[in-house]
Amino acid sequence: MAAPAALDGDVIVVGGGIVGLSAARALAAAGARTVVVERQRVGAEASTAAAGMLAPQAEAEEGSPLLELALRARDHHSALAPALEAETGLTVDLAGRGLIELAFTAEDRRRLAARREWQVRRGLAVEALGPAEVREAEPNVNPEVCGGLYVPGDRCVDNVRLVRALAASAVARGASIVTGRPVTGLVVENGRVAGVTAAAEVLRAPVVINAMGAWAGLLAGDPLPPPVEPVRGHIVAFDMAPALLRHVVCSPRGYLVPRADGRTLAGSTTERAGFDKTVTAAGLRAVLAIALEIAPVLADVRVADSWAGLRPGTPDGLPVIGPGALPGLIHATGLYRNGILLGPLAGEIAAALARGLPPPVDLAPFAVTRFAAARR
Template sequence: MARPHTDASPAGAHPDVLVVGGGIIGLGVAWRAAQRGLAVTVLDPAPGGGAAQVAAGMLAPVTELQYGEEPLLRLGMASNERYAAFAAELTGATGLDTGYRQTGTLAVALDADDRAELRELHDFHGRLGLASEWLTGRECRRLEPMLAPGVRGGLHVTGDHQVDGRRLARALVEACTRAGVVLHRAAAAELLLAGDRAAGVRTDDGADLTAGRVVLAAGCRSHLLPGLPEGVLPAVRPVKGQVLRLHVPPVYRPFLSRNVRAVVRGQHIYLVPRADGELVIGATSEEQGYDTTVTAGGVYELLRDAHELVPGLTELPLAETGAGLRPGSPDNAPLLGPTALPGLVAATGHYRNGVLLTPVTADLVADYLATGELPPLAEPFSPSRFQSKALA
């Protein structure tokens, strides 16, 4: 049960917007909201952390498309179309590179079954008017000579790109700071209510932060905020992903020229080559609660499957292992916009698309905060689609 709010905030410390969660989604919303003239505070013990520190950073709305996800496809493509300008604006505002690269993505098949599945996906792309090119195995290897000789064919999507999640997070922290966003480095302890309205958050360092509106952008912990009334936000489950980072010595570059992905033994795997020689391999998908332990089995499976796809990578130095938590909503699509609790806005549940959807989420939620109107592009992702009948 949320406590009634009693104003303990310092004079002048009542912003228009309090963003709970300083990952790339929360920071993106805060930056765009500040640009629209709103006074914004971000609450997070370590702004710039979160799942983006582990994410590979593929911007792949077309090659990640699954059947039945057409609304999510439209959202992802809208965000991908904004990325070049978004990244350039961030760099211009901060002087920091985001690692955005227009590399394209090659999705390949290693056996006949995978080839048939990719062929079906290519046909689906065609019916939706998406640009993807079918290549033979030989044509795939001509693009990426390090691919295994057994590659049977693939899809080349020139519009699916990449960004470095870590660099993006650093740039967003700096952009927020320069835009006047206040970064309060503490954790949220309890939601504060004023009557039937969200009024702010009590922090674990004893402060009461009040605001005109509260944005929940705390990833897979968003629904766990103490004091949040039952049924306002559906459970946002954590989905663990383990990732490896290899280093490609200069003598071996370019090892890969674009993102490469495949399905090996029924498991999705992708390789994302950075301009600085880093090669990111991901990612497992594990329903293990809030555990972020890197396991020997996870590392083994990633290396085994990546080796089948690109045999030469096992000669590369292993630079880092890591695990993060994707925030998955009940339908694996994001929660964007006002909730059933007045004054409380959601920006969470992005599952495997958090990095991809950062620009469009920032724009849509900031537009709502500035105007009170939810843009049509966000309407399919309203939290109200899961609203409890008890709140109706």
């Protein structure tokens, strides 16, 4: 059965997570007929399961190609939040207060001092904190803390609201979003992409963006699929009013993220359990231990919710952003534990490529071809 012509387009984006919606929003603004095809509903997977940290300085290593991309992505959020609010009337709760990393041992302190040193050299804002300064900034953290680092630029956003606002903006700009429609494979004609199949339907477009998150390696017909694998993470949400924390607070084992709605999210685990989002006792125990180590007062606070999501991981921990192995195919996936941070920028880069424009950053470290040798 042929799809209605209205679902054919200039670009088909497979996946309605933060990456796919960001790509669609940028494409629609540029006048491209854009169709997002999502197998469930918008934001059904990692993009709403995440904690919403925007933390390049806490996450990236010195010299990693991820660092420059991540710093750029953090700046991108500063412009995106007000733009989305102006366009859609939806706030995304981009926090203004920064992130504090805690040290509990001499080894933690040494690690934070080393991080501070290279970040200062790189010209990034970061401050060492003594134990009293940590407690002054965050009176509810564990009194056993022996030092910390304050990173004013790293912060958080409400990723659920962000996904909602991106979808609203993409639609307002003219993109179509089709939900409940699993894409099964690529349509390939004369050696190039010509669309996708979704069950018995064919949706036609000369460019397809694979924004399928942890499922990105499963698009049939791709000769060099990105080797993305699902990495499960658990989150526990605490209900607290007034909020116990003012900043995002990290330990060497995990984090607490205060939300504007009064909840505090605790995360997370790193588990290779296939495509299984079951919330397990072991996962909850691990996250509760992280939370109570950072803020023992949480022991008396109501647990409001818990869930698990699947991060799109890659063998080298770097994203896959750039052209695929067929003309017309573009990848924007593998954002692993930084997809809320990187997603809007990655989507916009994919949109630029889809329009035949040069990418705004060097994509060589993120090319899918880096995995070609491993497949031979």
